[in-house]
Amino acid sequence: MDALDLARLQFAVTTVYHFFFVPLTLGLSILVAIMQTLWYRTNNPVYKQMAKFWGKLFIINFALGVVTGLVQEFQFGMNWSEYSRFMGDIFGAPLAIEALLAFYLESTFIGVWVFGWDRLPKGVHLASIWLVALGSNISALWILIANSFMQQPVGYREVVGADGVLAKVEMDNFLDVVTNPNVLVQFPHVLAAGVATAAFFVLGISAWHLLRQTNDRDFFARSARIATVYGLVGIVLVIIVGHSQAQHMVETQPMKMAAAEGLFESEDPASFSLLTIGDWEQREEVFSIRIPKLLSLLSYNRLEGEVQGINNLQDQYAAQYADRYGEDADYRPPVAVIYWSFRAMVGAGSLMLLLAVVGLYLVLRDELTRVPRFLKLLPFAIALPYIANTAGWIMTEMGRQPWIVFGLQRTEEAVSPNVSTAMVAFSLVAFSVVYGVLMVADAYLLAKFARRGPRDDESDAPGESVSALAAAK
């Protein structure tokens, strides 16, 4: 492995790890805010207990999302200095705006919320958790605006150097960058994925308690009901928006879709793959079970229409970019990775939809707490959104390869020339070890507080527990 491979691996490790915490922050901040709003409106103490209990788990998760975000802000310059020089005029702005609009908001008000329970008027305290939720989700919007430029560059102009070669890109129209068609489908998809993640998190933990007949039956039954509705809304939106996103991808990044479908040669009408296995070189299919016409239907909402294949696109790009990269450059992403991550995402999402629908049916019949066979599935189902979230990003980012910015810069051109293999190896190992240890500590604390339930939630703070219990009574 050279410095480029290690830098890519480090970006993958740190980003996947960061995004392990982010979706729960996005979705659970809103859910906790909803619970606290219910308390504010009804004065029913169970909703205050909910906001506190789920809020505590939220904070444990939030901390890791925040600190791992630091690495994200810095490593474009550290490992990808040529990318930063090439793209900085456009890419830096949304990152700075994200910090200014979102990070200050969420970081200030998370402190106000955590420490403000007894110090602030109820309304102001409620507003602070809503501002945390707003800040977190605005943060997601701006980072996705930045990412969308990498998927579909818009609003830029090319700056050609003295040697006649494309030297960098500059901002041409900020509004175009912000309203990138890609982000208009990507942001709702991520937002809804966060909602679904939080819902399955709350459902899984609630089900665990309901199965054990703990004292807090009412608390967890209510939590589960709220989470079921929340989760169904989330997963339905994920799927609807995801469908639009896929159609958008067929047009703007056809290679990614071809890889996701294992479609080596163009087809019209195009078939949908149930199982495709390619040869070792990923140049042709060896074995395939496909549903005729379905991919055309999914792509264009009709039973015909050409979907381009990997090999056709390879020939097309080789000709199109020959003057910059020669005629033999490879434009194919790692097909098997894209193919299987797409299936992992869609598979996990479909299971979530199924569980949410069954859950809603049981909620409407008021039987959710009385069907142990269903409840037993839910703690395991916490894994589903995490699988889908991770697989989704792997597909999005690896499916764009070999480009770091689609059509403008290849990944190997973007890496820092002065950061040696040894340096990246060191940082990769250091980040991985520290992240690994923190993951264990995080999982330990989440499990501990999730298991403990809401009753002695405040056992660490004697001053607080009295007032909390009094409020509960």
Added chain:
Amino acid sequence: MELQDLWFGLIAILFIGFFFLEGFDYGVGMLLPFLGKNDRERRVIINTIGPVWDANEVWMITAGGAIFAAFPQWYATMFSGFYLALVFILLALIVRGVAFEFRSKDENPRWRATWDWAIFFGSALPALLWGVAFGNLVKGTPINAEMTFTGNLLDLLSPYTLIAGAAGFVVFLLQGAIFLSLKTDGVIRRRAEALAPTLWIVVVAVAAVLAIANYAYINIFDKIGVNPGVMPVASSAALLAVGYYLRQKQFGWAFALTGVTILLSVATFFWFLYPNVMVSSTNEAFNLTVNNAAASQKTLEVMTVVALVFVPIVLIYQGWSYWVFRKRLTADSSLEY
């Protein structure tokens, strides 16, 4: 004034805000194992910065983002050039942030002791390394014609940069001690009040060495001559006044004037640096400046509008959050961390 000059100034302001706020918050972290003798005391110390440390740190993130947006070449050269130093800063800040959240969520004494040391090292390492990094910007590092840093980690460590690092380190310690004397009561307050004058003497000594080093190691003479101008002089005067107020036990004034010292020192640094953003020790012609490192006018215009609208709003609500948590904490206070 050109927009790139305005942005140089804005980035200076972001770093001033960062060192002013995160200064005492690093100081509190470093003093934690020494001023907190038992668990309850240590919790009180952590809770003094509990509601605010996260937002303080955002000043650094925003400064980094602003450098990326307004001076992409500066961002690319500095962050790739100071690679290993940044890895250490990041690891320290990651561990530190998690430690605040995690340390009191388990009763096991070994768990808590581990996170307390994480807070100590997570505060001490960045407190030292930021000064080293800034020292390097102004002293100069090997940078070639392609704006690429060509040195290694050892090139970043020199007597001058280590003195700059030490200066930041001790001034943050002092500000942390003064902050604790203002935000706590009882035994912690007494210890902090007793420690602050000693730390002040150390700060004065290191600051004097730094002042001499500025003339010995970087070409200050060429730029400003013997008379250093009003900012560094005022900064020194503020620092000397801190000693007076500490003796008078007027810790509010001591805190404000240490803040002024930090503000004026960082401002002086940026004034020394201008119009460069990174000095090349290879060849003066390879310096990164506010002109050759800047983003396009269009990007700078967009960012200027955004900054002028949102920086005041941020200042208002962050200021409000300090006002909410203005009370002193005692061992009887209800604690979150």
